[in-house]
Amino acid sequence: MSKSGKNEDKRIGRLLSNIALCMASLGSPVLTAATLILYVDVETNQVYTTPGKNRVKLGEFEQVKRDENSASKEETHVPAVSRVNQKVEEPAMRGAPAAEQSTATQTVAEQSQQVEPQKASAGKEEKKWYDRIKIGGYTQFRQSAGLSGDVENLSSPGDRSIEEDTNFYIRRARLVFQGDISDHLSLYMQSEFANGTVGVRDMYGDIYFDKKKEFRIRPGLSKIPNSFELLQSSRDRLAFERADPLASGVRNERDTGVFFYWTPEHVQKRFEFLKKDLKGSGDYGVIGFGAYTGQGLNQSDKNDNVHLAARVTYPFEFSNGQFFEAGFYGYTGRFVPTVATNVAAGILDKPTFDSKGHRDTRVGLHAVLYPQPFGFQTEWNWGKSPQLSSDLSRIESDDIHGGYVQAMYKIDGSWGTWIPYVKWQRYDGAEKDSVNAPFSKVRETEVGVEWKYWSGVELTVAYANMERTNVRTLKHVKDANIMRFQLQWNY
Numbered sequence: 001m002s003k004s005g006k007n008e009d010k011r012i013g014r015l016l017s018n019i020a021l022c023m024a025s026l027g028s029p030v031l032t033a034a035t036l037i038l039y040v041d042v043e044t045n046q047v048y049t050t051p052g053k054n055r056v057k058l059g060e061f062e063q064v065k066r067d068e069n070s071a072s073k074e075e076t077h078v079p080a081v082s083r084v085n086q087k088v089e090e091p092a093m094r095g096a097p098a099a100e101q102s103t104a105t106q107t108v109a110e111q112s113q114q115v116e117p118q119k120a121s122a123g124k125e126e127k128k129w130y131d132r133i134k135i136g137g138y139t140q141f142r143q144s145a146g147l148s149g150d151v152e153n154l155s156s157p158g159d160r161s162i163e164e165d166t167n168f169y170i171r172r173a174r175l176v177f178q179g180d181i182s183d184h185l186s187l188y189m190q191s192e193f194a195n196g197t198v199g200v201r202d203m204y205g206d207i208y209f210d211k212k213k214e215f216r217i218r219p220g221l222s223k224i225p226n227s228f229e230l231l232q233s234s235r236d237r238l239a240f241e242r243a244d245p246l247a248s249g250v251r252n253e254r255d256t257g258v259f260f261y262w263t264p265e266h267v268q269k270r271f272e273f274l275k276k277d278l279k280g281s282g283d284y285g286v287i288g289f290g291a292y293t294g295q296g297l298n299q300s301d302k303n304d305n306v307h308l309a310a311r312v313t314y315p316f317e318f319s320n321g322q323f324f325e326a327g328f329y330g331y332t333g334r335f336v337p338t339v340a341t342n343v344a345a346g347i348l349d350k351p352t353f354d355s356k357g358h359r360d361t362r363v364g365l366h367a368v369l370y371p372q373p374f375g376f377q378t379e380w381n382w383g384k385s386p387q388l389s390s391d392l393s394r395i396e397s398d399d400i401h402g403g404y405v406q407a408m409y410k411i412d413g414s415w416g417t418w419i420p421y422v423k424w425q426r427y428d429g430a431e432k433d434s435v436n437a438p439f440s441k442v443r444e445t446e447v448g449v450e451w452k453y454w455s456g457v458e459l460t461v462a463y464a465n466m467e468r469t470n471v472r473t474l475k476h477v478k479d480a481n482i483m484r485f486q487l488q489w490n491y
Helices: 003-026 091-095 103-123 265-278
Strands: 036-041 055-064 080-084 134-148 169-182 185-194 197-208 215-223 254-262 287-292 307-317 323-335 358-369 374-388 395-409 411-413 416-430 439-452 457-469 476-490
Touching: 254 307, 265 307, 265 323, 358 395, 374 416
Parallel strands: none
Antiparallel strands: 036 055, 055 080, 134 169, 134 476, 169 185, 185 197, 197 215, 215 254, 254 287, 287 307, 307 323, 323 358, 358 374, 374 395, 395 416, 411 416, 416 439, 439 457, 457 476
């Protein structure tokens, strides 16, 4: 193409842009017609509305009418034009470069861009409290198989799946609702299906006194600040059940009361990391203390007396990134047992007891070296607890003592995460939450492995050698060997 031809293209392109700009910004009266046909004289560059000599048809133009109901106030003052049925009769018209695009189109686009942020800002609304609620949970599906020994009389307060005539078993199915309602209030509620019943496991609010959320109180139904394993979620625990020496103090880990917790901001982050990645217990404070009814989960008070509990723990971080947590805890109060006759166990008359309750006191220690990759965990406690007398006639407060040790190793590989573990426990003391608060002797070794290949799905397989008292028949079972399988899915 000649130089003069290129100049002609530029002049025509600029002419079209000026026409569109004038029509858009001035609202030309010619737009009152449905369609406007324009012609340009290629020699003089003048625009005409009728055909003639040396006049080339530019195209047909019409006014675009907007829906006033759907347009915002910022948009309605911007008129718009559209070119329809354009027929270019000169080859030079097709060669107009992109740099010569309509300035009118640019103007409308720029104005539209200014309107959009205003619309976005105006449409932004503060979330309602129910929009902040998160829903989650998990389910544990089990199967147990007796291998040898007296498995027919085997029984455990924590795991009904090991009992005779039990096959597939839903150990836990839980649904959690939680969320930050405001800067000073968080809610938590957990329901459960287990052992054929449906109930509430947690129902509390955390009320924070400062913006860093270092100081808070927790009224409602919640876990008692106690041992590490009792506070650790069943979702995260390696072993199939919590150790009897600790669980016998606060069976089901929960009660109704009010507690105060203090957690420095930097320790909050540690607790969050440890729970997410290394099976920590969660944030129950560096210091936690309070009062609760003392009668157990979803049980009403029976003696107008409260239990007092306190716990101190701290997660240390070494220079190599290894975490180690240590602490101590204790509680005290008076517990009112449940009594009844039990012919199978030789209890022909209801044991006598103090209606105001019997002394129920414990102190304990815990130490946890988190699996990075090797881990070690141990707890021990001592105290007094309501217990059935040796002649089966009365309830009295007697000594308890016991604990456990556990070693584990975390392996991350192409086949997922594997955590083999071994756990040994022993306990001599009462099962105060069982009818008649019978004495229980436990010696148990568990060896297993947890495998997680897909996110949200875990499989645990374990062998256990058990020596424990059946607290319903009072028979002592020795050398029972079982295999247990558990499939857990999280949501």
